[in-house]
Amino acid sequence: MTAFDRRDFLVRTAGSAAAFGFAPDLMAVPFGRGRAPLRLAVVGLGRQGRAILGELAKFEQVEIAAICDVDERRLAAGGRRARGAAAFADVGALLAGADGLQAVVIATPTHLHREPAEAALRAGLHVYCEVPLASTTEDARALALAARGSDRVFAVGLTARTNPVYKLARSFVVSGALERTAALEAAWNRKLPWGEAGRGDGGPGDHGWRLNPAVSLGLAGEIGGLQCDVFEWFLRISPAAVRGHGAVRYHDDGRRMADVVQCQFEYEDGLRMSYQASLCSSIGGQYELFRGSNATVKMADTFGWMFKEADAPVQGWEVYASRERFHNDEGITLIADATKLAAQGKLKEGIGLPFPPLYYALEAFLKSALEGAKAHADAAVGLQAAVVGIAAARAVATGERVAIDPADYELD
Amino acid sequence: MPLRRALHAMGTRFELLLDDAPGARAAAEEALACIEDEDLRLSAFRRDSLVAHLNAHAGAACRVDDDFLALLALCLTVWEESDGAFDPALGGAMTALGFREAAPAGPGGGRHAPATAAAPPLTLDPAAGTATVSAGRALDLGAVGKGWALDRAAAALRAAGVERALLHGGTSSVLAIGAPPGAEAWTIAIRRPPAAPGPALEVELADAALGVSGGHGRVHTRYGETLTHVLDPATGAPARRAALAAVVAESAALADAWSTALLVRGGPCPRAPLTWAAVLPADASAGTAGAENPLS
Numbered sequence: 001m002t003a004f005d006r007r008d009f010l011v012r013t014a015g016s017a018a019a020f021g022f023a024p025d026l027m028a029v030p031f032g033r034g035r036a037p038l039r040l041a042v043v044g045l046g047r048q049g050r051a052i053l054g055e056l057a058k059f060e061q062v063e064i065a066a067i068c069d070v071d072e073r074r075l076a077a078g079g080r081r082a083r084g085a086a087a088f089a090d091v092g093a094l095l096a097g098a099d100g101l102q103a104v105v106i107a108t109p110t111h112l113h114r115e116p117a118e119a120a121l122r123a124g125l126h127v128y129c130e131v132p133l134a135s136t137t138e139d140a141r142a143l144a145l146a147a148r149g150s151d152r153v154f155a156v157g158l159t160a161r162t163n164p165v166y167k168l169a170r171s172f173v174v175s176g177a178l179e180r181t182a183a184l185e186a187a188w189n190r191k192l193p194w195g196e197a198g199r200g201d202g203g204p205g206d207h208g209w210r211l212n213p214a215v216s217l218g219l220a221g222e223i224g225g226l227q228c229d230v231f232e233w234f235l236r237i238s239p240a241a242v243r244g245h246g247a248v249r250y251h252d253d254g255r256r257m258a259d260v261v262q263c264q265f266e267y268e269d270g271l272r273m274s275y276q277a278s279l280c281s282s283i284g285g286q287y288e289l290f291r292g293s294n295a296t297v298k299m300a301d302t303f304g305w306m307f308k309e310a311d312a313p314v315q316g317w318e319v320y321a322s323r324e325r326f327h328n329d330e331g332i333t334l335i336a337d338a339t340k341l342a343a344q345g346k347l348k349e350g351i352g353l354p355f356p357p358l359y360y361a362l363e364a365f366l367k368s369a370l371e372g373a374k375a376h377a378d379a380a381v382g383l384q385a386a387v388v389g390i391a392a393a394r395a396v397a398t399g400e401r402v403a404i405d406p407a408d409y410e411l412d
Numbered sequence: 413m414p415l416r417r418a419l420h421a422m423g424t425r426f427e428l429l430l431d432d433a434p435g436a437r438a439a440a441e442e443a444l445a446c447i448e449d450e451d452l453r454l455s456a457f458r459r460d461s462l463v464a465h466l467n468a469h470a471g472a473a474c475r476v477d478d479d480f481l482a483l484l485a486l487c488l489t490v491w492e493e494s495d496g497a498f499d500p501a502l503g504g505a506m507t508a509l510g511f512r513e514a515a516p517a518g519p520g521g522g523r524h525a526p527a528t529a530a531a532p533p534l535t536l537d538p539a540a541g542t543a544t545v546s547a548g549r550a551l552d553l554g555a556v557g558k559g560w561a562l563d564r565a566a567a568a569l570r571a572a573g574v575e576r577a578l579l580h581g582g583t584s585s586v587l588a589i590g591a592p593p594g595a596e597a598w599t600i601a602i603r604r605p606p607a608a609p610g611p612a613l614e615v616e617l618a619d620a621a622l623g624v625s626g627g628h629g630r631v632h633t634r635y636g637e638t639l640t641h642v643l644d645p646a647t648g649a650p651a652r653r654a655a656l657a658a659v660v661a662e663s664a665a666l667a668d669a670w671s672t673a674l675l676v677r678g679g680p681c682p683r684a685p686l687t688w689a690a691v692l693p694a695d696a697s698a699g700t701a702g703a704e705n706p707l708s
Contacts, residue, residue, distance in 0.1 A: 047445050047449065050449070051449070053477065054453065054462070054477060057475050057476065057477050058465065058474075058475065060475070073571050079478075080477060080478040080479045080482075081477035081478065081479060082477070083477070083478055083541050192441055192444070193437050193438070193441050194441075195438050195441065196434075196435065196437045196438035207438060207442075208438060253437065302459075302460060351459075352458065352459040352460065353459060353460050354459050354460055354464065354465070354468065355460050355465070356452070356460045359460075
């Protein structure tokens with residue numbers, strides 16, 4: 001084998017290894033061919049609802065038949081992203097008035113998920129529900145049971161589970177690349193107020209609901225619980241308890257909801273996940289990190305890296321992989337469509353994804369609704385993430401260790 | 413105390429200045445979210461942006477929402493009225509010259525990028541809600557994106573009841589809502605580039621927007637040559653006729669697009685819907701060809 005051949009071989013092998021357990025086409029994959037477009041409604045047109053409309057517009061297999069929000073301005077903004085959609089101010093009117101509706105996306109505030117989602121299920125519609133599933137265990141369980149009792153698709157917006165970069169990283173973790181998982185870590189940092197304290201009652205149309213302790217799970221619950229789901233999905237583990245701390249350290253607007261939180265999630269055999277979230281600083285951004293004895297994997301939205309220990313087994317393909325320097329460490333960039341790109345000599349062009357994570361979550365939902373496949377993240381998964389988030393929120397609010405009954409994770 | 417909020421987006425710093433009245437903090441957050449959302453949609457640097465999506469399907473019609481269609485329609489109008497001096501599809505040349513993340517072409521590469529003024533950079537079908545980037549072209553909305561994002565942010569502020577604010581993106585795109593207390597307008601000073609020295613230009617802005625384009629802002633050295641980031645669509649090379657163009661228009665997107673067009677043209681354009689414009693010559697001794705041209 002010549003030097004050129006060997007290099008070519010190794011690059012191709014890199015692609016094969018990187019695609020282990022996962023070989024999707026990252027560009028739009030045709031589905032639902034020969035079928036009429038799915039007639040769908042989006043309920044809740046805040047920032048997430050508008051982002052959903054923007055992604056849905058990329059699918060030929062969707063007709064956005066209706067949109068719904070109590071806020072007229074948001075309804076108008078949504079209308080500019082959903083041409084021809086009928087506009088409704090409440091879900092009851094939407095379900096009664098929108099013709100031929102087949103599916104609904106629920107993007108209302110967390111504590112307002114249950115009512116419209118259950119109504120949609122009762123109306124025989126497929127449902128994609130944003131996460132957390134609910135802000136109380138009672139609501140989350142009731143909604144999960146309603147979903148299980150329906151023959152419709154019920155998917156939750158845990159986008160990591162359909163994110164191609166996370167799927168690739170998971171394949172490495174599942175195949176033992178970390179060896180022993182020593183510790184877990186996650187963070188979410190943004191410098192923003194999250195609304196304005198003391199304005200609104202938590203009801204429909206209250207844009208400041210995230211700062212209202214009566215209805216919001218705060219940083220630990222609204223965000224942290226979802227990041228915990230990444231560890232649950234990769235490692236099949238759920239926390240048994242969580243300790244929390246929160247404080248208002250920056251936003252001097254009279255708020256009671258902590259703008260910085262730290263939690264420690266306790267798993268079996270001494271494994272812990274350290275969590276930190278802040279509305280005071282954006283440095284560090286959002287990530288989930290798996291620290292193993294052979295390798296550490298860090299995930300950050302559409303990016304992922306593997307840091308290998310010096311004494312970890314060498315598989316060959318690492319030599320030609322795309323790398324990034326982080327102070328003293330060098331990370332191998334995880335590239336989801338590495339097989340194809342390596343074959344074309346375009347590995348670096350594959351860093352990141354051609355669509356936002358939300359696109360892949362919606363694509364999976366649409367495939368399930370049109371073709372009857374099981375949802376990638378179903379109501380049971382949504383219940384688990386909600387239970388973790390609710391416990392974390394309570395730990396932060398009380399400063400006490402909150403144990404999670406394993407039965408809480410179960411639907412039965 | 414005024415409320416000051418900032419955000420890094422589109423490769424620069426956006427800043428909002430408004431009265432710290434009840435509701436202002438939430439309004440500012442909503443406005444910054446609009447800018448961040450437009451960054452995600454319009455970015456030439458992200459693989460997952462809407463622009464990247466259209467570029468990946470160049471030559472084919474893509475469904476787009478009415479917001480994006482409106483931006484593309486504005487781009488096409490300015491392209492037509494400026495006789496191609498503003499071109500929203502110079503992505504290939506920008507990449508070839510190293511202004512985008514992908515590796516630049518070798519010496520001389522990109523200099524002759526085919527960006528002809530005769531061929532439309534894109535076609536729109538408003539009835540079908542689709543946009544088609546012309547085959548072989550690549551959208552790059554860097555010359556209009558900041559202004560468009562400021563317009564969206566201003567709309568969010570106005571909808572929240574804000575009657576007085578100043579917004580800017582990288583200081584080259586400025587949008588004024590109302591006027592400061594006791595004044596009829598915000599006074600904005602425009603620093604002259606080194607190639608056209610002299611006292612700063614001053615512009616009065618009230619419910620209007622200012623766009624400034626110049627070769628002295630973002631530059632990039634390549635093979636010993638300093639390249640400026642505003643390209644002449646006719647050549648695919650950096651525009652050299654003027655050192656700076658500043659315009660005032662009713663929207664920040666229009667101001668951004670027209671300041672680029674006038675910089676490329678090196679002088680005014682009779683069809684431009686502007687309330688004020690100034691173009692400074694690339695060479696201070698160049699005489700009247702590129703002199704300041706207030707339009708009103």
